[in-house]
Amino acid sequence: MNSIKTPDGAADPMTTEALIQDPEALKPAGRRASAEAMGAKQRDISVSEFFTKNRHLLGFDNPAKALLTTIKEAVDNALDACEEAGILPTLEVSVEEVSDGRYRVRVEDNGPGIVKEQIPKIFAKLLYGSKFHRLRQSRGQQGIGISAAGMYGHLTTGKPVVVVSKIGRGRPAWRVEVRIDSRTNEPKQLNDKNDTVTWEKDHGTSVEIELMGLYRGGRTSVDAYLEQTVVANPHLELTYKPPKGAPVHFPRVSDLLPPEAQEIKPHPHGVELGMLIKILHESGKRHVAQTLMEEFSRVTHAVAEELCKRAGIDPNALAARVDAMKIEALHAAMVASNAALPPIKKFASKVARSDGNLREEVMEEGTGFSTPLADLVIRKAGLEPTLKAKAVTPMMVEKLYQSLHESQVKILPPPANCIVPVGEALVMEGLRRRFKGEFFTSHTRPPAVYRGNPFVVEAGVAFGGTLSREDSADVLRFANRVPLLYQPRACAIHEAVLKVDWKSYGLQQRKGELPVGPLAIFVHLASVWVPFTSEAKEAVAHYDEVVREIRLALMECGRKLGTWVKAQQAERWETQRKTLFEKYIVELAASIHSITKVSEESVKKDFEAALPNHVRIALPPVEGGVPSAGGAVEAGGEEIPAEADASAAESTAPVEARPSDRPPEMSDDGEGSPFEDVTPGNTRQLVLKMRPKSGRK
Amino acid sequence: MATRKKTPAGTTPANKAVSEETATEAPREIGERDRVTLQKITDLAFSALAEVRRGKNPALSIPVRALSNVSFDQEAGLIRLGESRQSRNFFHLKQAKLFMQTFLIAEHCKKLIEAGATTSIRDIYYGAKHSVAGTKENTFEEQAESDPIIEDLEVTIDALREELHLRAENRGAMVGPMTIRDTGDTIDLRRMGSGGWSIPSIVEDNRIEFMKTEAEYILFIEKGAVWARLNEDRFWQKNNCMLLHGSGMAARGTRRLLRRMHEELKLPLYVLTDNDPWGFYIYSVIKQGSINLAYESMRMAVPQARFLGLMSSDAEKFNLQANVSMALKDEDSARIEQLMRYDWFASKRWQEELALMKKTQKKYELEALSSRGIRFITEEYIPQKLRGRRGDSWLD
Structure with a gap:
């Protein structure tokens, strides 16, 4: 459709055609519609409308995936709710084939339940939830998933989402039939608002969605997803009633509820400019320094003042009044402190090979450096920003490097108590529950940070026993305890597995391929904000820090495996x-x-x-x-x-x-x-x- | 290669191959000598069993048969085996099979002795060869595997090959003015035609008896061809001597026979070989014994043997033309160096001979003497040598 907007449309055949047919359009050269006409058509796009058209973004691109995603979202929510309430989760998942290609999915938990008023919004309003606005490790993030599943169900079968929820003994079990109004992104309850059912459970929620789907086996099946969920959640008791065959019961292997993940504020290293602007503008009557201290983690008074100084802002100015230029400078100072400065040798050789000037070089190096800040840093080193990078002597490079280094405000990495890994012992328990292997090991890395977000990587391996000797290793990927089944090749976890030299641990591995042998590899990435490649949460993005941590964790497991x-x-x-x-x-x-x-x-x-x-x-x-x-x-x-x-x-x-x-x-x-x-x-x-x-x- | 058949416990083990082979020979009383050998074999087996019952790793203690474990006994003029022994354990990856093979050979020898049979070392290889139970592996893959095991067994239990009832191929021949009894047959060694009496590998007195002889000395010749020349000339008749050859290196039977004739008939022994390091070594083996069979030197060596030739110094003395000589090869030169280092070649005259050969880089075959005339060797060379002085005409 670009061609229509092309200003010099003459070259475009479509536009030429339009010219001939519509003489009126001849006058303002190349125009087909007036701004007014276009303006009449411009209106809000509801998120629900957007996702109806772009369902693949949420993981509903085909019937098989739709079925899986629906179950996944419901299970994620159930587990998050249980854990947040401190309840050992007992889940029942049932998939029933209503008619050909039509399935009724039901997920019931023993969670805290949902208050009556919130039920419709939670299940039938996109981007509604408690998890988006906080930085805390949880399975769900955006508040899209379950509503999207309900929307998909309604779209394909016309049936509403049926929710039953009870928040305590003696309280009513509300039954809500709800669907999303995709124009307004508002829930629409279809039954009587006071409908209740009798439910022997003290508390819990059950959600039922009917949808067009496809039930099948394999790597990306519902069964595989549930089996893997069990691996990463040893505290989960799960009963699964598949459409065919006998129910499967996974007993709990650990009575220990994972410690509650602490909610943290964003870390300055990871903040984006837009977010900073928003934070400052919504700061009410607070001063800049105060706002920074209260809205970000690891920002002490000294750090706040230092940041303001660099940005040329009075720390005691009203935060909401800071002008755009200064916010940008402040942002630069905040992220510059994260400037992952390469070792000086590498920096020097890069500068020597560069075709640009010093300003360009520094702006590239110090992620987030603004032009004035870059100039300032360069001048501090006694150099001119327009100097050709090639012409710089080693001495000058050293000075520049020093200046870059000094420009960074030292901010502590984010606290790690916000991350709850599964734990080495439980990873092994989980693997044992899933695989009949002969050898199990696991390793949990210390917390690390990518773009200001703390994360922890855990790896485990199961080896031998009934695992297939001829096939490639089975790679189980998890993000915040949720199995990732799709797009393995796009995932940082997969990349990290390939980067490990498994041959040195006594396994076979062709270059650039997965190791071959009776091996299952478990990788769990826990973070307050998992960097997914898309909203469908199918693959982890390739951040160097993330790949490196995964690799180190795998190598540790590999060494133990090799010994064995x-x-x-x-x-x-x-x-x-x-x-x-x-x-x-x-x-x-x-x-x-x-x-x-x-x-x-x-x-x-x-x-x-x-x-x-x-x-x-x-x-x-x-x-x-x-x-x-x-x-x-x-x-x-x-x-x-x-x-x-x-x-x-x-x-x-x-x-x-x-x-x-x-x-x-x-x-x-x-x-x-x-x-x-x-x-x-x-x-x-x-x-x-x-x-x-x-x-x- | 048939899989070993289990012999029912308690019954006398009768190996089929052996019993068939011995069918032609009448069973006999087990003599004192055989009884001793049988006892040695039985003791060996019981000691291994005793060790294993104590949870130990059963071991055979085998004297080392290598240059490192022989010494030259100057006084006796013999190469003697030293004290060093190597242990062969059963619970050892490399030795388990050898250990098993040793007992397999021992078992077969015991059966041979009990049956009063003698067999060749090739026979015993076939007799003991079968596939290891439940595998495709053979107890022995080739005779080269079983031969050293036999020697190991000999030294381990200190029994001679003959005592184990094993023999090698006949090798070498003898003629001369003597009558012998060979396993019951009376043989006049004057009437042996052109081929002579073939020397068996077992020549112990229970098989070969010396009846009567007019011989005054023994002449041992390295090569059959030269021996045939002398036999044709009836050299032994004219000179009253026993005439033997060994077809190259003298086999055990030939050496034992030389020793017995020397010892029992008090006949001096003269040795005639090619003029090359290999010929010299043949002489030394007859005189002092060999490294590999050092343990048998006592019964095979003839320390009083004399070397008649061909010496390097003979070329000039007997006016041999340069064109009948042969140039030394690299391996000859290397062997000369080796001989020069052996203690039993340490005497001044031998060192001179070797040095001369090294210096001239020439070697001569016995046949080179024929260049002086067809009967030169019998009519001039040998008589002159025999008459001459020690160190000059002949060497110790």
């Missing part, structure tokens, strides 16, 4: 050794019997009895995840400082290299390790590779 895999291999070799002796014992017993006349059976028994004294069969413990001798691994893992360089951490990982140890009773001829004979060709190399270079200390 190696111990397993050693055990297999032992078994081979044992078999070797056993077969020769048969021969030997026959010969010795023939010579001594001692019965063959008895000779055989004597040798077999002595065998364990000379062949070590050490079984690494399956529980706890780390082989006994690999205790050092666990300790080692904790010693690695959070900021340790990934490669350094990798090289120092102590690994038990048992196969190279020589059992003393076996090694009397000086011919080298008795293992060497039976180990497969590549293992020796493997052993050498995995051997710790030296002691850690």
Whole structure:
């Protein structure tokens, strides 16, 4: 449609055509409609109308996905509500095929319930909710999901959302039939406002949505979603009634409710200009410094004053009166403090290769630097902003770097108590509930920050057992305990998994592909604001900090896994050794019997009895995840400082290299390790590779 | 290669292959010597069993058969086996099979002795070869595997190969003025035609008896071809000597026979070999014994043997033309260096001989003497050598 608006429409065939047909349009050259005519057509677009047309943005692009998204939104809401109220969630999910392609989804929880007046708005008004306006870790974020599901249901079946909710013993269980008015984005209750039902539950909410959908299996199925939800939510008790077959019950594996996530204020590093303007304008009669302190986390009085100073604002001025230019300067100062300055070497080489001038260079480096601020920083270093970057000497670069560094206001990273990870032990419990593996391990990273938002990454692996040996690893992605099923390739988690060198942990991996083996990989990203690539919340955006944290967490799990895999291999070799002796014992017993006349059976028994004294069969413990001798691994893992360089951490990982140890009773001829004979060709190399270079200390 | 059949406990083990083979030979009383050998084998098995019953790793203690574990006994003029032994354990990845193989050979030897049968080392390889129960692996893949095991067994239980009733192929021949009894047959070694009496690998007195002889000395020749020349000339008749050859390196049977004739008949022994390091070494093995069979030097070596030639110094002395010589090869030179370092080549004359060969870079075959005439060797060379002085005509 661009062509219509093209001012020099003559080149456009469509416009040319219009000229011929509409002589009136000939007068104001190239115009087809007057501003007035156009203005008459311009009006509000309701969000609900927008989403009706753009349902794919919310995850309703096809029937199968629509069914899943509906369940997902209802479950997310139920879990959030339970957790916020401090109730151990017990959920019942049922999917019933009403007629061909038409499903009735019902999700019932034991949550706190919803007060009568709020029910219609929560379930039938887009962008209505309690979670959007706060920074706090929760599954739902925008307040769109469940209303959109109801809207989709109504759109495809004409049926309203049916909600039953009760907030306490002795209180009525309200029954609400509601649909969204997509023009006004307002709920419309269809039944009597005082309808109640009898409900034996003390409190809870049940939501029922009928929609056109498609129930199927596979990676993106409802079943997969629920199974994974169970993994990330060990405190959840879930009963699932699928459209076909018997109900599935997942008992609770942990009675510990995750600690309540603390709500935090935005951190200055992550604030966007528009948001800052809004905050300042809505600050009432407060001063700038006061507003900053009250509206942002980690802004102390000193920090607020420093920020104002840099922006040239009087800290005691009325916040609402600050002019746009100054707000921009203030914003620059706030985010500049986050300027992820590269190491000086990298900075210098970048400047040396640059075609632009210093101002451009600095503005690029210090994300959010305004032109005046950039100039100021450059001048501070005794340089001219228009100087060609190439012409700068190393000395000058050093000064500039120093100036950039000093321009940053030091602000503490956001508090981490707002993040509630699942926890290492429970991740393993969750994985155990889902997979019949032989080895489980997990690792929770310390909190980190992207764009001012704190986040925590957790990883876990399940290995062996009934997991498929030929297939690629199963990657379970979670964001705030919600499984992510779609768009794995677009997701930062997937990218991080690929970036880990799984081969060094004894697994197969082709370049740029997932590792192959009986492996399931669990990654959970918990954050006050998960950076999704879209509103459908299908994939995590590729922030460097996020990818890096995921990778480090995976590497830690990989190291523990590698140790275990190696111990397993050693055990297999032992078994081979044992078999070797056993077969020769048969021969030997026959010969010795023939010579001594001692019965063959008895000779055989004597040798077999002595065998364990000379062949070590050490079984690494399956529980706890780390082989006994690999205790050092666990300790080692904790010693690695959070900021340790990934490669350094990798090289120092102590690994038990048992196969190279020589059992003393076996090694009397000086011919080298008795293992060497039976180990497969590549293992020796493997052993050498995995051997710790030296002691850690 | 048939899978081992289980012998029911308590019954006498009778290996089918062995019993078939021995069918032609009459069973006999087990002699004192065999009884000792049987006891040694049984003891070996019981000691392994005792060790394993105590939970230990059963071990065979095998004397090391290598240059590092032999020494030259100057006084006796013998190469002797040293004390060092290597342990062969069953519970050891590399040794388990060897351990098992050793007992397999021991078992077969025991059956041979009990049956009064003798078999070749090739036979025993086939006899002991079968697939390891439940696998595709064979107890022995080739004879090269079983031969060293036999030697291991010999040294471990200190039994001779003959005592284990094992023999090798016949090798070498003998003619001369002597009558012998070979397993009951009386043989006149004067009437052996052009081929001579083929020397068996077992020549112990229970098989070969010396009846009567007019021989005054023994002449051992390295090569069959030269021996045939001498036999054709009836050299042994004219010179009253026993004439032997070893087809190259003298086999155990030949060496044992030389030793017995030297010892029992008090005949001096002269050795004639090619003029090259290999010929020299053949002489040294006859005289002092070998490294590999150092444990048998006592019964096989003839320390009083004399080296008649061909010496490097003979070329000039007997006027051999340069064109009958051969140039030394690299391996010859390397071998010379090795010999020069052996204690039993340490005497001044031998070092001179080796040094001369090294210096001239020439070697001569015995046949080179024929360049002086077809009967030169029998009519001039040997007689002259025998008459000559020690260190000059012949070497110790």
